[in-house]
Amino acid sequence: MPNHFPAMMRVLAAFKIQTATIRNTAECEGGLSGAKAWKVETHQNSFCLKLMPPDFSVNRLLAIHQAAGQRRTNGMSYLAGYLSAASGETYVELDGGLWELQTWMDGQPPSVPYSAPQKKAMFRAIGEFHARHERPPAETAVSPGIARRIELCEKWRLKYEKHLFPSLHHYGDPQWKPMLEQCLDSFAHYHARLGALLLSCEHEMYVLEDCIADPRPENFRFDADQLTGLFDLGSMRWDNIALDVSRLAGEVSDDGEVDWDFAFQAVNSTRRLTPSEERLAKVLDAANVLLTGLNWVQWLVEEGISFANCNHVSMRLTHLLARLEKIEKHPAWKL
Template sequence: MTLADVLGRYPPGERPVSAPTPLGSAGGLSGSRLWRYDAPNGPRVVRAWPAGTALGRAVRVHAWLRSTADLPFVARPIAATDGSTAIERSGLCWEVAPWLPGAPAIGVPSLARVRAGFEALAGLHVRLSRTDARAGPSPGLAARRDELRGLVEGGFDLLATALATRPDDPCSADALAWLGLARRLAPGVLATATAAARLVLPLQPCLRDARPEHFLFTGDAVTGLVDFGAMDVETPAADLARLAGEWLPRGSCDGLRSDGLAAYAAVRPTAPDEAVAAGAFEDLADVLIAERWIRWRFLEGRRFEDVGAVAQGISRGLGRLRRLAGR
C-alpha cells in the first residue's frame, strides 16, 4: 500500500498507532488527498499533492515554510528518516505535517478573531519576505486581467451558448443573472486591472489561496494556518485581497474589515500601490468567482465531492458581483 510505504519512511515517533482516517479533499478543489492519524509524537496529517505536481515544487514550498519557524500556527512539514520533507511515491508527492488544533470562524467573526487573522497573515508575510523577495508587476493580476479580457472578447458568448442549451438546470437562473451583470461591469473592471497590472510591487512567496477556511481558531487565537499548496511568488496584496474579500466582503462588514486591514498594517505596513493592487484583485474576483463555477458546470462538466458546491459557488459569486455593481 502506497500510504503505508510513505509513512514507513518516517521515524517511529511519526508513524501511525492506528489506521489513518481518509479525509478526501477536505473540502478543497486542488486535487490533494488527505489522511489524519495519531502518532506517538502527536496528531498528524499526510497529504498527497495533486497528480502532476513535481517533487521540486513541493521542496520549494517547504523551503519557504522553514522561514516561519517561529510561528506556532504554521503547519510545517516533518522530515522523513533521510531528512527530506517531500517524498515521491507512485507518481505523487507526499508530505506529513502536524495536525493543528482549531476550527475556521463560521459566520460573521468577532473583532478579536478578525484582528488575530489579519495579524497572522501579516506575520507570515514578514517572514516569507526574507526569501525570494523582489519587485515587479504582479503575475496574478496579469493572469486575471487576461482571463477577464478573454471573457470580453468572446468568452461571455461561449457561456451564453452553453447556458441556452440547459434552461432547466437548477443553476441556470443565477448563472444567467451573473452573465448579464458581468457583461455590463467587465469593461470597467478590465480597465482598472490593466492599470494595476503595470504597477511595480513587492513580490515574495505568498499563499495565493488565503481563504478564511484555512485560518483555524481556538477561542480568539489563530492556532492553525493550513494548505500551502498554491504558494508561489506574488504580491502580498493578493493574499490580503483574498482574505478580506471572502471573509469580510466590501459593503457587508465594513467596520470589521477596516479593523482587520489596520491590524495587518500594524504588523506589515502597506504601500499605496499595494492597496490599489488589492482593490483590483477584489474587483476581478467579484467578476470571476461565479464564472469559474459556471464554466466548470456548463462547459467542462466537472464533478465535485460536494454536490452543492457548484450552486453555492455561483450564488456566492453573484452576490459579490451585485455588491460591486452597487458601489
C-alpha cells in the same frame, strides 16, 4: 473510489512512522483542488498526511516547504510544519503520487459569521506571513495577478463580443444554473470597466514575494478567538501581499461587502501596507468578484467537471452571488 490505505501505510513508514504506533486514520473533508488528506493519530502525536493533486511538481512542493520552514524558524509557530522522510526530503513519491506529512493543527475552523477577533487574527496572520520571511527573497516588478486577470478578462470579452458565451440552456443543475447565468450577465455588463481598471495597474511596480494566494478561513484553526494554526500553502505563488489581502477580505466579507478599513488596519499591525498595495488589493478584489464566476462556468459547463464536495461549490457560488449584488458599489471603481 481508490483504496489509499496500503499506499498510506507505505508512505508513513517512509516518513519514519512505525505502523504499530498508529491508533487511527480518518479522511479529512476535501476542498476542490483534487488533493486528499487524512488525520493520522499515533500514540504520541497527530499528523496530516496529504496526497497532492495530479501533476503537482516536486519543485513547487519544496518551495512551499522552504517558505513554511523559514517562517516557523522566524517565530511563526502556528504555521504547519513538514516532517522529513528517511530519505532526508520532506516528501515521498510513491506510484506516481506526491505525498507530504504535516504537523496537525489543533483547534477548530472559524464558522460563519466570523467574529471580529477571528477576522482580525486571520488578517494579522497574513501580515505576519509576509513579515517573517528572510529578506531577500523579494523583487520589485509588475503583479502577475494583474497580468493573469487581464488575460482572463480579455479571453471572456472576446467570447462575449463573438457571441460565444457557453449556453446554459441544457445545463442540468437547477440550483447552480441561475447562479452561473448571473456570473455571465454581470461580466457582460462590467467587462469594459473591469478591463480599464486592470489596465490602470498593468505597469505599476510592486514588491513581490511568496504569497499564500488562497488563504481561506477553513485553513485557519482557533481555540475560541485565539489563533492556533494555519495550514495548506498548496496554492502559494509569487506576487504582492495585496493578493493575499484581497483573497481573505473577499472570503470574510459580510453581506457582500468588504470592510477595507478593518482589513487594512489588522494587516498593518504586523506588516505595513503602502497606499499602492491597498489600492491593488481593492482592484484585485473587484476582479475576483467578476472573474471567479467565469472559472466556475468553465469548469462546470464547458469542461463538465464534477466535484465530490457539492456543498463547497454551493457555498462558494452563494457567497459569490452576494458579492456580485454589491459590485456596483465596489470602491475600486472610484480609484
